[in-house]
Amino acid sequence: MLKELEELKTKAVSELDGIDNLGDLEKWRVRYLGRKGSLTTVLRGLGTLSVEERRTVGAVANELKATLESGLQQKQEALKTQNLVDTIEQTRIDVTLPGYPVSIGRLHPTTRTLREVCSVFSSMGFQVVEGPEVEWDYYNFEALNIPQDHPARDMWATFWVDTEGAGRSRLLRTHTSPMQIRLMEKTRPPVRAVVPGKVYRYEATDATHEFMFYQVEGLAVDKGITMGDLKGTLFEFARRLFGAERKARFRCDYFPFVEPGVEMAIDCFVCQGAGCRLCSNTGWIEILGAGMVHPDVLRRVDYDPDVYTGFAFGMGVERIPLLKYGIDDIRLFYSNDLRFLKQF
Numbered sequence: 300m301l302k303e304l305e306e307l308k309t310k311a312v313s314e315l316d317g318i319d320n321l322g323d324l325e326k327w328r329v330r331y332l333g334r335k336g337s338l339t340t341v342l343r344g345l346g347t348l349s350v351e352e353r354r355t356v357g358a359v360a361n362e363l364k365a366t367l368e369s370g371l372q373q374k375q376e377a378l379k380t381q382n383l384v385d386t387i388e389q390t391r392i393d394v395t396l397p398g399y400p401v402s403i404g405r406l407h408p409t410t411r412t413l414r415e416v417c418s419v420f421s422s423m424g425f426q427v428v429e430g431p432e433v434e435w436d437y438y439n440f441e442a443l444n445i446p447q448d449h450p451a452r453d454m455w456a457t458f459w460v461d462t463e464g465a466g467r468s469r470l471l472r473t474h475t476s477p478m479q480i481r482l483m484e485k486t487r488p489p490v491r492a493v494v495p496g497k498v499y500r501y502e503a504t505d506a507t508h509e510f511m512f513y514q515v516e517g518l519a520v521d522k523g524i525t526m527g528d529l530k531g532t533l534f535e536f537a538r539r540l541f542g543a544e545r546k547a548r549f550r551c552d553y554f555p556f557v558e559p560g561v562e563m564a565i566d567c568f569v570c571q572g573a574g575c576r577l578c579s580n581t582g583w584i585e586i587l588g589a590g591m592v593h594p595d596v597l598r599r600v601d602y603d604p605d606v607y608t609g610f611a612f613g614m615g616v617e618r619i620p621l622l623k624y625g626i627d628d629i630r631l632f633y634s635n636d637l638r639f640l641k642q643f
């Protein structure tokens with residue numbers, strides 16, 4: 300039996316030496332010191348020996364048990380320390396390496412333009428307000444003198460939210476003009492406000508047309524407002540935004556909710572008015588529609604048109620950076636190409 304214990308010691312100690320991870324160490328513990336382990340079995344068998352033998356073998360076996368337990372504990376501590384060292388080694392950071400450059404964000408050219416436009420009008424005494432993008436047919440069309448089946452509806456190809464069967468009462472607003480009605484419903488004159496926001500049109504895109512773009516609506520209503528106020532305000536706006544050398548032009552246009560109606564255009568910065576792809580060979584780029592608020596629109600919101608008059612305008616925001624920075628295709632704004640966006 301003593302020989303058997305000697306062999307067990309040699310085997311256990313040599314196996315313990317070769318162990319390099321906590322999983323194998325646990326298996327080793329179970330093998331020798333576990334409930335059914337080799338040494339435990341020897342200890343249980345002591346009862347079958349004579350008193351004399353039991354004394355000698357018992358002493359050796361207990362000594363072996365103490366040796367193995369202390370070996371186990373030392374190995375456990377050594378492996379845990381090693382694990383910690385490995386983790387530190389793996390996660391070590393070389394603080395002397397150069398850092399990653401932090402790329403600094405910037406404003407999208409549309410956002411920048413919206414802010415510039417709003418700040419020009421704020422400095423002229425206009426409030427800045429916002430309105431819903433999903434709009435009722437009533438505000439987008441009906442209240443603006445464009446009833447069902449009116450041919451002017453064709454001017455605004457529409458994304459409907461409700462289906463035809465459900466009555467088609469909701470849509471993605473095709474312009475910011477519905478906010479004229481919402482504003483006047485809520486306030487009494489004098490009104491002076493601009494409304495920046497997204498609008499949607501169900502139409503094919505080209506160098507100057509997107510299906511989603513931004514507009515800024517303007518509205519001023521008070522006693523004695525004239526077409527001269529409209530022209531003065533918009534020409535001053537163009538001078539501040541584009542500089543004194545850019546030419547601006549007013550021409551008659553038709554919008555059912557103004558009378559008379561006009562469009563304002565700026566001379567094309569690419570061809571200086573000679574005609575090119577960007578300006579469709581006209582030499583001018585239209586940036587807004589405008590006019591004097593129609594008396595019927597005023598009546599609809601309980602403003603007396605014999606007392607109050609007003610002007611309104613709606614401008615395409617992307618057309619402004621197109622003109623200012625010499626961009627020749629509006630679709631570049633929303634194609635998410637960083638090479639384009641990083642230039643601003």
Ligand code: FA5
Nearest residue numbers: 474476508509512554586587588589611612613614615
């Ligand atoms: C309107 O949307 C009227 N609500 C403007 C208005 C307001 C008139 C108040 C009178 C009084 P129009 O559809 O022309 O009008 O659009 C106004 C401007 O939006 C245009 O001058 C143009 O600059 C811009 N625009 C129109 N369609 C597009 C498009 N598909 N992509 C980019 N910009 C556009």
